[in-house]
Amino acid sequence: xxxxxxxxxxxxxxxxxxLFEFLRxxxxxxxxxxxxxxxxxxxxxxxxxxxxxxxxxxVIATAKHPLVYADWLHAPGKPTVLxxxxxxxxxxxxxxxxxxxxxEPTIRDGNVYARGSADDKGQMYMHVxxxxxxxxxxxxxxxxxxxxxIEGEEEVGGESIATYVPTNLDKLxxxxxxxxxxxxxxxxxxxxxxxxxxxxxxxxxxxxPARDLHSGIYGGAAxxxxxxxxxxxxxxxxxxxxxxxxxxxxxVVPPDASEVESxxxxxxxxxxxxxxEVGASTLTGEPDQSVLARIWARPxxxxxxxxxxxxxxxxxxxxxxxxxxxxxMRLVPDQNPAKVLEQVQAWVAANTPQGxxxxxxxxxxxxxxxxxxxxxxxxxxxxxxxxxxxxxxxxIRGGGSIPIVGEFAxxxxxxxxxxxxxxxxxxxxxxxxKYRISNYYQGxxxxxHFLDLYGTAGVK
Amino acid sequence: xxxxxxxxxxxxxxxxxxLFEFLRxxxxxxxxxxxxxxxxxxxxxxxxxxxxxxxxxxVIATAKHPLVYADWLHAPGKPTVLxxxxxxxxxxxxxxxxxxxxxEPTIRDGNVYARGSADDKGQMYMHVxxxxxxxxxxxxxxxxxxxxxIEGEEEVGGESIATYVPTNLDKLxxxxxxxxxxxxxxxxxxxxxxxxxxxxxxxxxxxxPARDLHSGIYGGAAxxxxxxxxxxxxxxxxxxxxxxxxxxxxxVVPPDASEVESxxxxxxxxxxxxxxEVGASTLTGEPDQSVLARIWARPxxxxxxxxxxxxxxxxxxxxxxxxxxxxxMRLVPDQNPAKVLEQVQAWVAANTPQGxxxxxxxxxxxxxxxxxxxxxxxxxxxxxxxxxxxxxxxxIRGGGSIPIVGEFAxxxxxxxxxxxxxxxxxxxxxxxxKYRISNYYQGxxxxxHFLDLYGTAGVK
Numbered sequence: 001x002x003x004x005x006x007x008x009x010x011x012x013x014x015x016x017x018x019l020f021e022f023l024r025x026x027x028x029x030x031x032x033x034x035x036x037x038x039x040x041x042x043x044x045x046x047x048x049x050x051x052x053x054x055x056x057x058x059v060i061a062t063a064k065h066p067l068v069y070a071d072w073l074h075a076p077g078k079p080t081v082l083x084x085x086x087x088x089x090x091x092x093x094x095x096x097x098x099x100x101x102x103x104e105p106t107i108r109d110g111n112v113y114a115r116g117s118a119d120d121k122g123q124m125y126m127h128v129x130x131x132x133x134x135x136x137x138x139x140x141x142x143x144x145x146x147x148x149x150i151e152g153e154e155e156v157g158g159e160s161i162a163t164y165v166p167t168n169l170d171k172l173x174x175x176x177x178x179x180x181x182x183x184x185x186x187x188x189x190x191x192x193x194x195x196x197x198x199x200x201x202x203x204x205x206x207x208x209p210a211r212d213l214h215s216g217i218y219g220g221a222a223x224x225x226x227x228x229x230x231x232x233x234x235x236x237x238x239x240x241x242x243x244x245x246x247x248x249x250x251x252v253v254p255p256d257a258s259e260v261e262s263x264x265x266x267x268x269x270x271x272x273x274x275x276x277e278v279g280a281s282t283l284t285g286e287p288d289q290s291v292l293a294r295i296w297a298r299p300x301x302x303x304x305x306x307x308x309x310x311x312x313x314x315x316x317x318x319x320x321x322x323x324x325x326x327x328x329m330r331l332v333p334d335q336n337p338a339k340v341l342e343q344v345q346a347w348v349a350a351n352t353p354q355g356x357x358x359x360x361x362x363x364x365x366x367x368x369x370x371x372x373x374x375x376x377x378x379x380x381x382x383x384x385x386x387x388x389x390x391x392x393x394x395x396i397r398g399g400g401s402i403p404i405v406g407e408f409a410x411x412x413x414x415x416x417x418x419x420x421x422x423x424x425x426x427x428x429x430x431x432x433x434k435y436r437i438s439n440y441y442q443g444x445x446x447x448x449h450f451l452d453l454y455g456t457a458g459v460k
Numbered sequence: 461x462x463x464x465x466x467x468x469x470x471x472x473x474x475x476x477x478x479l480f481e482f483l484r485x486x487x488x489x490x491x492x493x494x495x496x497x498x499x500x501x502x503x504x505x506x507x508x509x510x511x512x513x514x515x516x517x518x519v520i521a522t523a524k525h526p527l528v529y530a531d532w533l534h535a536p537g538k539p540t541v542l543x544x545x546x547x548x549x550x551x552x553x554x555x556x557x558x559x560x561x562x563x564e565p566t567i568r569d570g571n572v573y574a575r576g577s578a579d580d581k582g583q584m585y586m587h588v589x590x591x592x593x594x595x596x597x598x599x600x601x602x603x604x605x606x607x608x609x610i611e612g613e614e615e616v617g618g619e620s621i622a623t624y625v626p627t628n629l630d631k632l633x634x635x636x637x638x639x640x641x642x643x644x645x646x647x648x649x650x651x652x653x654x655x656x657x658x659x660x661x662x663x664x665x666x667x668x669p670a671r672d673l674h675s676g677i678y679g680g681a682a683x684x685x686x687x688x689x690x691x692x693x694x695x696x697x698x699x700x701x702x703x704x705x706x707x708x709x710x711x712v713v714p715p716d717a718s719e720v721e722s723x724x725x726x727x728x729x730x731x732x733x734x735x736x737e738v739g740a741s742t743l744t745g746e747p748d749q750s751v752l753a754r755i756w757a758r759p760x761x762x763x764x765x766x767x768x769x770x771x772x773x774x775x776x777x778x779x780x781x782x783x784x785x786x787x788x789m790r791l792v793p794d795q796n797p798a799k800v801l802e803q804v805q806a807w808v809a810a811n812t813p814q815g816x817x818x819x820x821x822x823x824x825x826x827x828x829x830x831x832x833x834x835x836x837x838x839x840x841x842x843x844x845x846x847x848x849x850x851x852x853x854x855x856i857r858g859g860g861s862i863p864i865v866g867e868f869a870x871x872x873x874x875x876x877x878x879x880x881x882x883x884x885x886x887x888x889x890x891x892x893x894k895y896r897i898s899n900y901y902q903g904x905x906x907x908x909h910f911l912d913l914y915g916t917a918g919v920k
Binding site for chain 1: 657659661668669670671673674675676677678679680681682683684686687690691693694695697699701733737738739740741742743744745746749751754755758760762763764765766767768769770771774775776777778779780783784786788790813814815816817823824858859860861
């Protein structure tokens with residue numbers, strides 16, 4: 001759309017200046033001392049939404065950090081798009097590893113370096129600017145109806161939005177959600193994420209003797225809670241990483257042939273992945289699955305740590321009475337968390353070593369999310385992406401979880417277009433987080449183009 | 461020896477008063493604020509040794525707490541006995557569980573309640589009083605030559621005495637050592653401990669990826685250091701607790717038939733041991749070994765804890781880059797710690813899961829100690845014990861380690877008579893530690909009687 005491009009070109013500097021202003025607000029949601037900064041970021045967002053012509057702008061107080069809502073609903077007969085993002089950021093630690101201050105955005109080599117530049121302020125703000133651009137190009141109108149819902153707790157669990165969505169179904173009613181909090185598979189490759197693994201997080205507690213015992217006096221005849229847990233957990237996977245919990249793979253839907261084929265077209269190098277990202281002596285996991293399948297389409301069983309016994313410096317000869325493992329499972333379509341939990345509980349009961357009692361506690365459970373790549377909204381998004389970047393759009397999955405996507409599907413019954421413009425080396429959550437400036441402008445253009453095509457198609 | 465008995469009877473109150481004075485000194489060796497109290501306890505011991513007629517009394521400064529030395533060497537042609545004990549005590553915590561103050565000895569039901577009453581002040585001081593008693597009964601003479609070596613670091617690792625012994629071989633030359641820091645197998649049962657397990661303490665470190673990874677992005681294809689360690693450690697024992705490290709049982713000398721038979725005569729109840737001491741749902745360990753054999757005469761492999769990954773509250777989805785297990789093995793005769801270490805290293809190398817690198821670090825290693833029950837000094841000790849308590853002496857082992865006994869064997873080439881008068885419920889290291897008053901007097905009498913018989917036998 002030439003008018004859109006022209007408007008972006010003639011407002012380039014201002015668009016960047018506004019983003020810089022946003023990035024200078026240290027809206028670290030996990031740190032109480034930044035509570036006012038988080039509130040300031042919410043005000044910034046609501047102000048810019050109003051300035052872009054959105055209506056019914058609200059800063060909604062919650063138990064923790066505010067939600068920002070806004071809408072524009074003057075396209076009768078056209079579909080409604082829910083635009084989601086978050087204005088909170090991770091803490092910047094370790095500070096001394098930053099080459100420029102985390103809250104003083106600095107340009108180097110075509111990138112903006114700042115905490116939140118990619119995750120997610122830089123991406124979320126593209127949505128706001130797309131509104132301005134579209135309205136300017138269309139005499140104050142938008143091609144679709146839009147609703148914005150922006151949160152300030154994404155980095156701390158997102159409780160408030162998880163409560164808000166199911167209790168505001170009419171207000172949030174829409175046809176599709178749009179999220180820009182992901183990345184391109186590789187530089188220049190238009191990428192839509194159509195699957196995210198779910199996550200079930202558990203604690204497995206083992207109890208042996210009534211109290212910690214001296215291993216000299218009792219060693220050989222008394223059960224050890226740490227070792228009992230080790231014996232149990234070691235049975236969870238075989239040496240090739242196949243989960244041994246009966247039934248776990250029952251409902252796993254393998255990616256269809258076309259998806260597998262599309263993965264084979266991706267410029268993915270196991271060698272680079274091992275050397276530059278994982279840094280171990282070898283990759284591991286199910287040998288009959290490709291690496292991408294292992295991280296995107298296969299369930300996992302991971303032990304994050306074991307608390308209990310003695311782990312200080314030096315030597316203490318204790319037979320621990322109690323130990324707790326932090327365990328998580330990544331879930332894939334169509335695994336049902338409740339069913340998997342039952343399978344885990346049955347497996348724990350059947351495999352608990354003698355002398356040990358075990359208890360399984362569930363901390364959280366979210367199912368996997370998948371989006372049908374043949375959904376009209378996804379097909380239109382793919383076309384818009386290809387149009388702007390000049391290459392065919394690839395469909396990938398993500399191994400991690402974005403719980404809100406599952407909530408949108410569950411409560412609003414809509415697919416989510418996961419259209420992100422980050423790059424794999426952006427360093428989210430790490431020092432020297434960056435976002436490429438050309439991706440920022442390209443993102444604004446792509447989002448505007450997508451909404452335009454989507455409105456023209458009139459899909460509801 | 462009637463004269464000995466008579467002397468003890470007529471000095472009963474004073475012997476108890478002196479012990480109370482000793483127990484009032486809070487000589488907690490691990491707490492810097494008690495450093496002066498520890499020094500005061502050393503002075504108390506040296507003063508009482510001099511008062512009992514010992515000569516060459518020295519308080520020997522060390523890097524931490526003093527050693528006390530004294531001797532009496534006027535029995536030419538008679539053997540020399542080295543008497544060892546310790547005057548330091550464990551901290552009294554938790555204080556609010558004490559029924560009477562830990563450093564204000566209080567009599568209840570024929571017991572003295574105080575920190576250190578059994579471990580080891582009450583027992584060590586019997587040796588001092590035995591000197592006084594014997595000299596009084598023999599016109600100022602002793603039946604044997606004696607050397608005292610008393611330390612103030614037993615509860616904090618005993619580094620100073622471990623350095624002192626090998627560098628003072630001539631000074632400490634003797635025929636047998638006598639230690640009263642153990643207990644009767646049961647009330648009224650004369651008991652000599654003739655075996656102590658050794659201890660090898662290890663750290664096994666596992667490294668997987670180059671840095672902690674996000675389990676969503678990498679889970680399924682990246683090795684996990686905590687899980688790698690779990691997989692490795694689970695292979696150390698089968699489900700019945702048999703150690704699976706090749707060669708570990710090669711040099712294990714089973715207790716001889718007479719020892720096994722003597723254990724069967726002991727009034728040991730597995731049921732009581734499980735219910736009152738261990739408190740688990742069942743005892744564990746090698747089913748073809750008796751419980752006493754498992755805790756006294758069989759090697760163990762124990763995991764005390766695993767450091768690394770995430771063990772805080774809540775959920776963190778990390779694939780840990782590094783994890784370290786605290787591992788110990790109890791060793792039995794004739795296992796050689798250096799050989800067992802090699803076996804462990806070979807086993808670790810052979811069983812490290814793919815993607816993981818492991819390293820074994822040794823923190824300490826002491827071999828098991830065993831005393832030949834047919835050694836003349838042990839036979840005489842057994843007779844003396846039986847004479848005084850009026851029942852046959854039983855020979856038991858201990859599952860824990862008393863490293864100094866190994867040092868005496870290694871550097872001085874002598875057996876140690878482990879003749880203790882504590883009771884299994886004395887509560888060493890716990891609140892309300894106690895020592896039975898009648899055992900205190902009986903101990904003085906038994907030690908005096910042993911030295912008398914040993915001098916008469918003239919064994920060298």
